Amino acid sequence: MTPGPALRFDGTARIEGRALFGDIALDLAPGDWTCLLGVSGVGKTTILRVIAGLETGVDFAGQVAASDGAPVSDRVAYMAQQDLLLPWATVEDNVLLGARLRGEAPDRARAAALLADVGLAAHGQKKPFALSGGQRQRVALARTLMEDRSVILLDEPFSALDARTRAEMQELAYALLKGRTVLLVTHDPGEAARLGARIYVMTEGGAEAVAPPPSKAPRAVDDGEVLASQAALLQRLRAGP
């Protein structure tokens, strides 16, 4: 896989003439994690969907550009808070979904290897309902990796998980998505403080870059600087626009 490019998002969004967000500019770190932190309803998901080329229901004026100049939306992989696993298909078939949907020959060996990477080697023939929430989200991660895209868009993929599973998933995803340009949309200051090489705080007033803790991600949850950053991010969120 080629390393992820730097991405620049730049623009405004309006819903029926009313501004959803004003001029927002985000610079995504090439081959690393950028966290977009904000409360619900400020338009974080809209930004992510614009980058993914998905329908948003808003009038977006602006651009999404990659440092290498090539189009962005056909090299993204997308992972949401809902695992979006097809309930009628096995775990393996869910991981192979992309190939099937493009009419390509499924690479079973690679799917098995990725399932092993996420610790689910023995579960390939199970149906999603037989798995726990954390396991299902790991299948979704394997499915995302199977796409082998250089830009990864994560829409609060860990927010429905319990605290321990969430911490484990953050570390696993960080390790497996190495080298890709990742945009993580989150409302959890702790998550942004652990994972972001760059952190943006988005409020009704716009998006503002905030310096991440100096150490290298994924940072320890009990690291003093991470905790201080987490607190500062929360204060920044509460301060509002």
Add this chain to the structure above:
Amino acid sequence: MRWLGGVVAAALALGIWQAIVSLTDVPRFILPSPALVFEAWVTNRALLAEHTLVTAIEIALGLLIGAGLGVLTALSLASSEFARVTVRPILVFTQALPVFALAPILTLWLGFGLGSKVAMAVLIIYFPVTSAFFDGLMRTPKGYLDLAQTMGAGKWQTLWRIRVPAALPSLGSGLRLAAVYAPIGAVIGEWVGASRGLGYLMLLANGRAKTDLMFAALFTLGLLSIVLYVAMNRLTIYWLGRHTPGG
């Protein structure tokens, strides 16, 4: 336990029926007693079986063809904006016509044989199957479609791999409705013009004041419908069970 409830309810209904006959002394050609109906049922079992077979074949063919056409229509409506704009109004308009009113015309065109009854059953189940399956196809969870789009999915692959499986429970509801409606279609067809079938036998028995035989035919038809519904229910749950969470 559900079986027991059904048995108790049936026994209660038979008891009330018998009580009405005994207390009111109503003539047997108006309302025969359950015992008489049962007797007629046993005596005429060969006759009933012969006509049941005819009606059952009409229903089965009607279900097969009607469900097949319904599935194809729903698929084409779901995959083509053009079809939705052009075919759907026609479909709705045809449903505004009472299907029963078409029975004489179908008999005129297709004759007194199997064809007109099968056509009647097809007409009556076509819309519920089409409508249920089409609704399911149009209500694919949006997240699945977003995911498919980011994966660069083809339109037909998305239809076949995501939209159709996600709509199968809706198709199941349509097929269960069809199982209930199909016998109605077949019997209406037989009433308008036939020489065989349970509907024909009921008219015949009625004309000769053999009310007990008419009731026997009616119960046979009811039994056939229940068996059909239960079978369809089992079939759809078994077949579609794989496609629902927890199935």
